[in-house]
Amino acid sequence: MIDAVNLTKKFGDVTAVDGLTFHVAEGEAFGFLGPNGAGKTTTVRMLCCLIAKTGGEARIAGYDTGNEADSLEIRRMIGFMPENVGLYGELGARQNLDFYARLYDRTEQQRMESIERLLRLLGLWEKKDQPVGTFSKGMKQKVAIARALVHDPEILFLDEPTANLDPEAAKTVRDFILDLKKEKKTIFLNTHNLDEAQKLCDRIGIIRTHLLRTGTPEELKEALWGSKTVIQLEEVNDRIVAAVKHHTSGKVVVEGHRLVIDVINVESENPGLVGAVFAAGGRIQFVQGLNPTLEDVYLKTVREETP
Structure with a gap:
């Protein structure tokens, strides 16, 4: 579903991502685990066709991220939750989601059904019309997740979904991601939270500009520790x-x-x-x-x- 071969990104003389090669299967939850500055966000932005790669290849469901026509198809089939949520603070949660759902040519009925389902699942339906600018950080994070899912994408990219959240809000977000796994969504998760990676990911890649190791948590433990x-x-x-x-x-x-x-x-x-x-x-x-x-x-x- 997601394939990268020698994927590289340079910013001037700085190599942010160095020759990544990996495969994420359909329905798999795959995690990038690494410190700040390791290249996790840059990788996701390349996979989501938000920035151009410097070298190598990246494909989503067979579509080439470097091809302009293919990139439009990729954007239709993916959902992306960035680290900074970037919502319209003066609009309510429902209005925010409806704005983004319209970008995907969803019918009014499809939009309303999807928005209500997601806000109810995330415990926000009763606050649907309150300005998002008045929401707590955890509530905004939930709206951002709903935004990434409002068009029912096949593939979901999550960049530090629980960063800076209190324990209760972080648990709510993790539980919701676990529910998405049951729906067989393909999930690509960036995190530096070790416990989060262990709980949510089928396989993990440890990255520090280049890919150091990949495998299930148990495979990594066995290979490196014995x-x-x-x-x-x-x-x-x-x-x-x-x-x-x-x-x-x-x-x-x-x-x-x-x-x-x-x-x-x-x-x-x-x-x-x-x-x-x-x-x-x-x-x-x-x-x-x-x-x-x-x-x-x-x-x-x-x-x-x-x-």
Whole structure:
């Protein structure tokens, strides 16, 4: 549904996006995870035909973003929620949405049905005629999401949809995105919120100008972290450490009174590791697997790529 091959954008001598290649399948929620300035927004703006690429290719449902005629078709089939909502503050929520819906040649009945459905889903129907300028930041964010969906697009681009929102408003927005996933919308999400990416995305790309890694959250954890066993002891000494290192080819790290050991197969390796500790006189308090978070994976990836 979304394809990029060596997609590049330069602003003068500055390379904002450097040779991105990726594919997003129909009905998939794909997330770009990266720090501010990583190129996330620039990438989305190229995919939405808002700025021209410098090099490479990008296609949406087979249409070329660099072709003027194709770009019109792309704009008809996508919805875009920018980081800055850009609503008309003097107009009500319903009027804002109707203005944008008219740009997509929707009939009056289609517009009214779509607007009411979206505002009800987002809990804004009772405030439909209040000026948007009086809304809270979270309410404006909801209207912006409704605007991106008012013409029932096949593909939705969301740029930092919960940025600067309070926890309650952010949860409402995330829950709504989860509902969109159930409708099999293709969703491209920009975020630097690790928890958000984990909850909403089927696959994640970690970006820092160029694409560092892609995969499901679990694939990224496995590829970058692997399996680890933690053995907590009453006391760690050189004899115990030597015994464990003799028993395994994996890396052994001493962290206070615990050993963190790289393993390939937890079920087959842990009994031998425990036996080696006992034989060396160690007194074990507990044994557990060490499960990395997406934050661990993200920080490891970004730090490895830091010059």
